Amino acid sequence: MLASLLQSAASTFDSPVIDFHALAPELVLIGAIVVVLLVDLFTPEGSRGIVPQVAGIGILASLVPVLTLALDGADRTMFGGAYVVDNFALVLKAMFLLTAYVVVLLSTNYIAEGDYAEGEYYFLLLCSLLGMTVMASSRDLITMFVALELLSIPAYMLAGWRKRDLHGNEAGVKYYLMGVFASAVMLYGMSLLFGLSGSTLLADIGTAVARGDGFGDTTPFITLGVVLVVVGFAFKVSAVPFHTWAPDTYEGAPTPVTAFLAVSAKAAGFVALLQLIMLAFIGRDDVVGPLMWVLAALTMTVGNLIALRQTNIIRMLAYSGVAQAGFMLAPLAVVGTNAEGAMRAVVTYLLIYAAMNLGAFAVVLAVARKTRSAEIDTWGGLFEYAPGLTVLMTVFLFSLAGIPPLGGWLAKFVVFQALLSPDLTAGGVALAVVVGVNSVIALYYYANIARQMWMNPVPDGDRTPVRIPFSLAAALALSVVVTVVFGVSNLATRFGDLATLLPA
């Protein structure tokens, strides 16, 4: 009985064709994860400086297959369409890998000099990164959920890495509770979508959602499913009113982890949102569009207004990150009339945002090495004793504010462009004006930091220069070059244009 059952099961099971080239980036990363664990295991306490190097090399090594795949150029589909390697996946994988590499550079001295578990830190960081690279390829609800949990669970632990600090504990717990709550909401939405469409593939859900078929009148259920899934990811990208975890978590987590959460994890949320909206929900832009309009307008306005009041630079960057997420959500509000432009705008914005935000965190880390504080007051007179850092921070801040010729202006520009094209719609123009007004509000708090650095006196009179370790300098150099180059060249928009999920 059992044997026959097994036999029949085996006979109907088709072994999937595995394209190892397509999976190579993830496989290399898994290799790196194992090596990191082993190195940590077999090196004595106190001489683990090699671990971050191994992690960094592992990340760069997995960038190689991403490049070969890009040169190869063919789209590769696996597992019945659940896992796809196309230009979109490759561009975002490259972004995730590079940002994670910068995060490793940021972590090197911070983790080594603090009282932290070092080997496990890089292990978890790489695991989370693996989840992100998988996320960029996932075109199926299950794959997407697995990727999401793979990237989130290590991040929950990393957020609480300062385990002897109450703020650190708060950061971890808050992030964890909010995260699993969001996952639950999202899963409920996914189950509705699966129940109505009978498939977990985003493409199949897309056709079912557009057709609105199922048993009887299922339109309200589809709407509910769409809304719940979007809300679930709204937590991930810290959109208002689901943003409340972000400032506390960012403040309590170790600063490199904050950078990782603010850039990579947020980008992963946007990648998932893009895939869901462009492939599965595009037929219901009557739901997604207005929802995104409201989320975007709320997110940027509330984020900006609260950021104005912050006295701690990490919290300020957290709220500014919330506001930036609002700018990134904005193009999705016009997905019904201009899906192509929205797609391009979000990806371009993500790339530029990653560079400039990581740079800002890198400077915060460098300055904190001297001031031992993240209070904005302690930044007074930075220009007098660290002119280089001041100029770099100025570049990053005004890039975030969107002042040409720094990268941020192009990011804002593509958002405006998506909102206004191809025809001027009332909703699009109104949101464009909201974006414009918010850019001005945002300038105030970015310029406030610049004011502290350039125009105020040194608060404690201590003018000893800031010593910047090599890895931090490398991270700064990488960020500033990318921020400026993205601003004056067509690179970012080219990538944004390439990375489309829509059929050509």
Place this chain on the structure above:
Amino acid sequence: MDNNAFLTSWGLSLMVFLPLAGALLVMLLPKAEEQMIKVAALGASLASAAVGVAVLADFDYDSAETLQFVVDKTWIEVIRSNYLVGIDGLSVPLIALTLLITPLVIVYSWNHFPEPHNPKAFLTLMLVLHTGMLGSFVAQDLILFFVFFEIVLLPMYFMIGVWGGEQRQYAAIKFFLYTLFGSALMIVSFLAVFFVAGGESFSMVALAEGVADRNAAGDLAMITQVLIFGGMFMGFGIKVPMFPFHTWLPDAHTQAPTQGSVILAAVLLKLGTYGFIRVALFILPEAAVKWAPYIGGLAVIGIIYGALGCLAQTDMKRLIAFSSVAHMGFVMLGISTLTTFGLNAAVFGMVAHGLITGMLFFVAGSVKERFHTLEIKRLGGLLLQAPKMGWILGFCIMASLGLPGLAGFWGEFPAILSAYEPGAGLSEELFRTYMVIAAIGTVLAAGYLLWLFQRTAFGTPSEEFADADIDDVHVTEWIRGSRCSSSSSCSACSRT
């Protein structure tokens, strides 16, 4: 011939980016080598000026209305923006003005770096500013124009905020926020006009043609054009500044260091009026007709308001700042007539105001240097103590109030005259009323300027100051003075 080909393809770009290269060079020099830094900065600005003069000499003034030295290269093709530069009769005088002012400002800075000193940072910012200003005047692509237009913000912000007077931080952020607010609405308008005109190119000429085609076909709603013009109006109007948006100006001018005030008054304000002519009027001529009465109205309000504001000031620098509001009102009045004559008047007014107000700020800076105050009540007897400077001040004041024979006259008088006969579609009665009000404004201008001169230069000095340091300032100021008086009637050409 070979030389010409090089100038045609590279001249403008070299002129624009040489200062930026200079800024990078200055950044790389060690901070202690102040002399080297100054020489490098001056060298970069002079090199740019030399290329600029070569270009302007090669410029074909007989066909000033066509774009010359055009370079069109793909830049960000995804958003259809090109690196498109070129100059015509409208750009030429403003480029000349910019090329003249910046080296002078650097020369002025030589021994007069405001606190907290740091020539390296100051001159780096100055050179970046120079690139931004020149770039704005040569860009013929809307996005390129926007980028250059915004580049000037950052250096100016730091110049005011770091090297400025007591209220510098407030003035700096006010300047920045006002301008950025205008820019944000302006970029929305730029994009809107891009899509309205067919979404093919950001070239200003192509956009103007696209809008004209749609107007000819009659399928472009007037309200759309009027709203788009409104966005540009906010952007440029704040920069000019026009009456209700002018409040950043007195603060910024007063608090900025002398060099910053000069650049602000001489060139930055012109970016606004230049943008009006180059972008707003040129691309949306039909919407301009609808807006012109309001622009004219705000312009004359600005003239009277600025003059009254001047009368109430107790600080010399603040007085000059308010006089800018009035003078830019004349320029805007000329623009609002939408006639060639009015636009010529406006262009001349821009250059004249740039030279005269720039010079006034230099004098104010020199006065501050010696007396450590600009409080008009405490000054007096300048002619006794420093007769040369006193007469320069007198000369500037005469020029500023529009004495015939000096440049100010050619800025104000034609602007008033042009309002007598406004362009097609505009109400003659209304503009003649404006004309009368503007004429009253010139009387007020004479009033406040002569009163200023009387209070500061005549009488007996209230403080004891013997100054030995007077001559090296003079070198630059004499240059400016002669330049100013000689520019009597070389006609500035503009298109439309």
